[in-house]
Amino acid sequence: MTWAAILLAGVGCYLLKLAGLSVPPRVLQRPVAERVADLIPVALLAALVAVQVFALGQDLVLDARAAGLAVAVGLLALRAPFLVVVFGAALVAALLRLLA
């Protein structure tokens, strides 16, 4: 099941790329379609951040992951590189769990 999802979604993502380079530009140039497509990554990434940090199964919780996210916000505001942000958040969460 996991393998099927990986391969289907993987091939699907490739076809989405190929479609972009192949379809005549006017097809998606309706302003509403373009705006929605532009906003979808923003909405999905924000939802993923929220669920990844504050959900545990079907419960909403505040734990070491929230502290990690706060550190990530600070590092991003300081224009830290991606890897520093990601591992900085991990480090803080790990240290908090070590102390708890």
Added chain:
Amino acid sequence: MPEETLSRAQRAAIVRDSLGVGVATGAYGVSFGAVSVAAGLSVAQTCALSLVMFTGASQFAFVGVLAAGGAPLSGGLTALLLGTRNTLYGLRLAPLLRWRGARRLLASQVLIDESTAMSMTRTTTAAARVGFLATGVAIFVLWNLATLLGAVAGSAIGDPRTYGLDAAVGAAFLALLWPRLTDLRNRVVALAAAAVALGIVPLAPAGVPVLAAAGVALLAGVLTSRPDPTEFPEAR
């Protein structure tokens, strides 16, 4: 678009910039590999995602949904929705790159945020192709090597929560989102989407909350009329 030949110096400058972006981005693959194994995927499944799917946000989303206990189908749908932005990149780049046939089939696989950012600003087809391929191929090679490294290391270290790797996923998503948050409408959409997703968490199986948040994008796209100034990510 004039079809000019590039001087050796121009080509070298574009390749140098592209490789810089390629090395920095490819290294993220380590965090993807570690996070994916932490989410319960095997090393082979993790490497298959980087080889076949090869678009970072979709890959992180897929393993993120599975880590939260979601069905593989929900993970796949979320990955596909996030992958739609590559279609938009392709629509913009097609008249500039002008590839056909087998070359287009091959080039499509490396159509991602960074290769778009490093080619769309070029004024000639030749320069755009060099920027696109140098960035895309460098990231493809390094991302896959780094994924393997992270996955192998990740599966050897035991419970990933001890190392805070579950917190790393949220930070990675936020870092991918961050460049888009300079725009006020995007901030509103992001906050609303996060609120919708968290509101649905107690009510629905994992994976559904994230998909439901796409409805916020639909609503905002229909109700507003201004184009998005942050559409293309800056090269990092």
